[in-house]
Amino acid sequence: MNHEVNDIKPSSLSHIVGQRSVVEQVRVALDACFQDNRRMDHCLMVGPPGLGKSVTASIVAQEMATDFHEVLGQSIAAPADLNALLLLAKEKSVIHIDEAHELKKEYQTCLYLALDQKKLLLPGGKNVQSLPLNDFTLLLSTTDEYCLLQPLRDRMRLVLRFEFYSVDELTTVLKHRTKCLRWEIDEAVLPLIAQRARGTPRLALRLLQACYRVCRSLGEAAITQEHLSRACQLENVDGLGLGPIEQKYIAILADGPKRLNVISSLLGLPSRTISQVTEPFLIRAGLVIKDDQGRRQLTTLGHQHASSLKSGF
DSSP: OOGGGOOOOOSGGGGGOOOHHHHHHHHHHHHHHHHHTOOOOEEEEEETTSSSSSHHHHHHHHTTTTTEEEEEGOOOOOOHHHHHHHOOOOOTTTEEETTTGGGGGHHHHHHHHHHHOOOOOOEEEEEEEEOOOOEEEEEESSSOGGOOOHHHHHOOEEEEEOOOOOOOHHHHHHHHHHHHHHOOOOOHHHHHHHHHTTOOOHHHHHHHHHHHHHHTTTTTTEOOHHHHHHHHHHOOTTTTOHHHHHHHHHHHHSOBBOOHHHHHHHHHOOOHIIIHHHHHHHTTTTSEEEOOOOOOEEEEEEEEEHHHHHTTT
């Protein structure tokens, strides 16, 4: 039996739950490259964290039965880092740069020039030397595509847009993972975990791991609703998956509409963090709206949730 939820990961397109548009785009592209005996097209993978961009990149390499090289954008700190990565690639190899928006602009320029010319330009005194590059596939993952240079985006033949998962899709993901891990679980727990995962598989699997940890700490074999309740209590996660900061945010707005700078002061967090990290899910979940003056206020659903938090449910 595996003890870590991430010990098992999808290894083919047929294993991916949800993301129907992404899967179909990749399947068609793979079929075309197999027919023509060429590499996979360059892809830009766009979407919030935790939706499976890195897993999909790995699957593309496995479907192509080729080498896979994966780096974080921020780990490319010098020209030599980028050169080594590109020179490492063989014919049809897959290079995945995760968090590609963290790449410095000059490295993005080097990257799209390398794709165009299929060679690496090495400045050396008065003369510019070049080294030939193999014909590899470049996959770029990002949460903010517009931080990438337009010429680089233009060279990506496919744009794969990852969407948040439904509760049913997340329930299926959790069911498959528990079977692969051979974990015993009351199946009624699965949708309850999914409801708290904000449409994100990574969060669903993390909470599943927390439930397993509670279960095993008690020396028990099967995960139950009691284990989920205890895990949520330990993680301070409520029935919608809101953590302590989101719960405080909801409580602040329960007294009436507030401007962002007021919320920022009361939470002790930068306004940018609140607007880019805390608020997106609350707005997407229909708990919070902004009025014409930019003030934040609770919806009817938001007030209901604030009441439930006060009641301790």
